[in-house]
Amino acid sequence: METLEQIKARVEAAIPGAKLKVLTNDSPCAQHSLLLDPAHAVDVARFLRDDPKLRLDYVSNMAGVDWPDAVIKTKIKKRVEKDGQDVDVEETIESLRSGYLEAVYHVYSMALKHGPVILRLRTEDRLDRISVPSLTPVWRGAEFQEREAYDLYGIQFTGHPDLRRILMWDEFTDYPMRKDYVEPDDYEYEPTPHDDVVEKARRHYAPEAKP
């Protein structure tokens, strides 16, 4: 199969205006991915599906990811002159990354037996601009998984034929897989609470302990 750079170049040549970005993964699995721009995502997806060299016809997995606001630390090596000598100094630069929600698609080709190509779509933020285009019109298999990502992360998939909650009930208003989800306080006695459960217990018994 072609590398992501080759795919990116061909997609950008075929679809005017499409901007793709290769996101590298530094961990040992080295699963690099393609970040799609929301405006052209459906066209790009259709290209990947129909292109005779790729024929990515199967979404094996579609996942949601919640990226909260975070401080990103990057280390930069600098050469500084000190006492007449050049010395290497490491400098840490902190930058604020505003949070967003992400939809990740793992697509394979059943016809050509290759894959996966990992596609990512990002929302603008986590609060109100939370829509990404649905790829269900291209890959029908993404329908239920997009519903699940909508249910648990609150990602709005525009163009989805039937965007309803799939696991939780319709009256439910929270998005439980988000990092800032607050569970109902239904802690019950545990003989050996540990880790997060200790915190839960402390929060649960706090109002009793105050007076």
Added chain:
Amino acid sequence: MDEGLKSELQKQGVFATTLGEIYNWGRKNSVWPLSFGLACCAIEMIAASMARWDLARFGAEVFRPSPRQADLMIVAGTVTKKMAPQVVRLYNQMPEPKYVIAMGACAISGGPFKQGYNVLKGIDRYLPVDVHIPGCPPRPEALLHAFVTLQQKIAEQQLTGPNRPRHLRADAPSEFPVPAYGEHDLVPPSNPKVWQPAKMVR
């Protein structure tokens, strides 16, 4: 009647009994479960009903597909909050006398999912459970043991007096309120008439 005297009489060919005993004997030997499973425990329940463990030996051979014909609800598996109203509704549709066995860690306490947001921490929050079986999943033998325990419970019931079973009391409820889906949790999160949280003594 004295048990020793009764067995002496039986040796002489005189069979003495009471109406209550015959009533309970009939009741305990034809407890038909509702065929209804929620998760992996249901596989063990199915195994218990098949030839190797043979639940039919205890008079529970027919799993009824309709709650109207069933006497026993085996809550076999994880009760999610989304499923809980349906479980309570099925129980309400069963005619008296009816019994509940909570089978497995999930059905009795939420099990490994207890700290999650979507699993009920035990079906005893909404239904009166007769026998709890721990285990993940419990062996079919454990289900048989629970079944025999339930039969013993039925056999020991007095048909008159203040401890008579629920189906002989006009004031005792045979239906329990079905929880509603709320915005964050089930409403109410438990039925206080059936279950109260354990009091913490410090």
